[in-house]
Amino acid sequence: MFSPCASIYLLDQHVRFLPLVEMHALSIPKGQLSCKDKKFNLHCIERQSPNSKHKASSMDDFLIIGAGIFGLTTAIELQKRGYQVSLLAGGPIPHPKAASTDISKIVRMEYGSDAFYMDMADRCIDEWHAWNDLFQEELYREVGFLLACSKPMEAETQPYEHSSFHLLQARGHQPEHLVGDLISKRFPAFASRRYVDGFYHKRAGYALAGRTIEVLAKYAQSLGVEVKEAIRVKELLIENSQAKGVTSEKGEKHLAGHTIVCAGAHTAFLVPDLQPFMQVTGHPVFHLRPRNSSLFESPKLPVFAADISHSGWYGFPYHPHEHVVKIANHGVGQVLHPDRDPREVREADVQHLRTFLQTAFPKLHDAPIVYTRRCLYMDTLDGHFWIDRHPRIGNLMIGTGGSGHGFKMGPELGKLIAAAALGEKREGAERFRWRELGGQVKGEEEARFRE
Ligand SMILES: Cc1cc2nc3c(=O)[nH]c(=O)nc-3n(C[C@H](O)[C@H](O)[C@H](O)COP(=O)(O)OP(=O)(O)OC[C@H]3O[C@@H](n4cnc5c(N)ncnc54)[C@H](O)[C@@H]3O)c2cc1C
Numbered sequence: 001m002f003s004p005c006a007s008i009y010l011l012d013q014h015v016r017f018l019p020l021v022e023m024h025a026l027s028i029p030k031g032q033l034s035c036k037d038k039k040f041n042l043h044c045i046e047r048q049s050p051n052s053k054h055k056a057s058s059m060d061d062f063l064i065i066g067a068g069i070f071g072l073t074t075a076i077e078l079q080k081r082g083y084q085v086s087l088l089a090g091g092p093i094p095h096p097k098a099a100s101t102d103i104s105k106i107v108r109m110e111y112g113s114d115a116f117y118m119d120m121a122d123r124c125i126d127e128w129h130a131w132n133d134l135f136q137e138e139l140y141r142e143v144g145f146l147l148a149c150s151k152p153m154e155a156e157t158q159p160y161e162h163s164s165f166h167l168l169q170a171r172g173h174q175p176e177h178l179v180g181d182l183i184s185k186r187f188p189a190f191a192s193r194r195y196v197d198g199f200y201h202k203r204a205g206y207a208l209a210g211r212t213i214e215v216l217a218k219y220a221q222s223l224g225v226e227v228k229e230a231i232r233v234k235e236l237l238i239e240n241s242q243a244k245g246v247t248s249e250k251g252e253k254h255l256a257g258h259t260i261v262c263a264g265a266h267t268a269f270l271v272p273d274l275q276p277f278m279q280v281t282g283h284p285v286f287h288l289r290p291r292n293s294s295l296f297e298s299p300k301l302p303v304f305a306a307d308i309s310h311s312g313w314y315g316f317p318y319h320p321h322e323h324v325v326k327i328a329n330h331g332v333g334q335v336l337h338p339d340r341d342p343r344e345v346r347e348a349d350v351q352h353l354r355t356f357l358q359t360a361f362p363k364l365h366d367a368p369i370v371y372t373r374r375c376l377y378m379d380t381l382d383g384h385f386w387i388d389r390h391p392r393i394g395n396l397m398i399g400t401g402g403s404g405h406g407f408k409m410g411p412e413l414g415k416l417i418a419a420a421a422l423g424e425k426r427e428g429a430e431r432f433r434w435r436e437l438g439g440q441v442k443g444e445e446e447a448r449f450r451e
Helices: 069-080 115-134 159-170 182-186 209-223 264-270 272-277 347-360 407-421
Strands: 006-011 017-021 031-035 038-046 060-065 085-088 105-107 145-149 197-201 205-207 226-228 233-239 242-248 253-261 278-288 303-306 313-315 325-329 369-380 386-389 396-400
Touching: 060 069, 060 242, 069 085, 069 209, 069 396, 069 407, 085 253, 105 115, 105 407, 115 159, 115 407, 145 159, 159 197, 205 407, 209 226, 209 407, 233 253, 233 264, 253 407, 264 272, 264 278, 264 369, 264 396, 272 278, 278 347, 325 347, 347 369, 386 407, 396 407
Parallel strands: 060 085, 060 253, 085 226, 145 303, 253 396
Antiparallel strands: 006 017, 006 038, 031 038, 105 205, 145 197, 233 242, 242 253, 278 325, 278 369, 303 313, 313 325, 386 396
């Protein structure tokens, strides 16, 4: 049964949320409701009533800048908690240049010896399944993850794969160890004996990233978030070291009790105090059309990482909607300005890809490249997310620093950012606090290739 202050929503097959009623003491069993000839799934969203002090003025409680995975999940979490939230999206949703806008993003637990991220990703995988149920759409596809190694998977030679394998086992998971030509036997797209060791873990896959952003934006609106597309923020409105809102490029003022900046690669330009601690890096993404797609379709090919911490290369099975195989490089990248510098994939990048394919995927090495993209990381110097209040400006919160691995953590990001904005202590948030990173700091995300 529903608690008295629940909001009742109908979810029709078009993923539209139709606020039914908001009334007390309603007794309808959860599940299906039929109306005329249509069947609807009934979902209840518990709303917490914020204590009264937040509802004083007509000003929004929270103004969020950015409609990527950081901004949207935060808006949803705060609105669900009963705060009034507005979100400015800087362009269409999904924004074609946003990092969250993509045909696919890896969802993996494999973070080497880093148990914190492994556990966080493990929780997120449960929540990705819950999102699939809630939205009645397979936004997350659990096709499994293959970590292929060209050398024996020992600590010295392949530390990322070795530690991931043993930590998964220590956590009760069953990664399948694949040695010798078992990899190419099981996944025939791979060149025989190119990779001689590794493992396959079924609890992993990819998210339909751009589609997830579309669905989350609609969901946020159905909860009451005021989503405003195509409003580009020029600067923050700071008075007496207090954030009051923002001014848009058109000169309009948007005021709120609290401002949360989740502007991806633009965050450190809206909050310049962040610039010493993070940089924008561009990474090439390739979409190829194989002549024989069946070899590259799941389950014949799962999401894969090929010596990723030594080469950066990773990829996805043949995409069911886009009909391409996406391959990208989780490497150093090219430092860029998000607006001033061209985001092109250069001939040298293409040659680098062809060389990789030649030895790894002979059947793909001369396949046509349908399109490429240089996508931007908001790269913190240590590779960890940045989720905290500004130490010197009141009512200003930052949610950014995806560093090339944030999308999978979507289900937890909004909760972490909302908790930090509300001054709540949350397990693990310490890692993402405002931190004065010095020049010597190195990236700590173990899958990342660093020359
Ligand atoms: C090539 C590539 C591959 C990746 N692969 C993976 C992967 O496999 N798995 C994974 O987990 N993660 C992956 N990531 C990382 C992941 O995509 C990011 O961490 C995440 O999407 C960042 O989300 P965001 O909300 O911070 O930024 P974005 O998604 O970039 O959103 C930023 C938002 O801010 C808005 N904005 C910007 N400036 C302004 C302004 N001035 N005014 C108003 N709005 C503004 C934009 O319009 C956009 O809506 C990858 C990233 C890249 C680039």
